[in-house]
Amino acid sequence: MLNLNMMLIVSLVMIFCGGWGFVSYHKHLLNSLLSLEFMMLGIFWLLGINMSMVGSEIYVCLFFLTLAVCEGALGLSLLVFIVRSHGNDYFKSFNLLEC
Template sequence: MTNMMNMILMLFFISCMLFTILYKHLLMTLMSLEIIMMTLLLYMYMYMLLIKFEYFILFFLVMIVCEGILGLTLLILFIRFKGSDKLKLMNLMLW
């Protein structure tokens, strides 16, 4: 059980590192956010099994799906207006 928890935490830290390294492309940022959410889901599932509170996982899954849908919608709009998913093309000071 502790080996599994350690692997999940290691995957979480690796995905956080990927999030900070691959910030220039919106698609890679969204994919690393999904990996972060999935590792949090696995970690919460392991913890919730111990305290018999499994139905909370369904609420978290709904939030993951909503976050994914919003991210893909923003990606489609961004590509439609800018022509690329590179965040280097966007000037954040103009927003």
């Protein structure tokens, strides 16, 4: 039981650290995307722990992981597009009228 509680605490710390990183490191798009992916990993771990405790279907975790991978691929493609069009990933240099 101690190991399970420790895993729950670690997953919650991962989610909060990802949220803190997303709020505090907002100058670069890459830092924001990495923080979001770290939060998704923590949520996936928490979901996996909860599904294993309940004993229900694990397919929900696989569906969530598929959505997280699609979100990461979309974020990476947007990052590549923005770096090619603007030259960097600073948020202060973005202008919506230039696209």
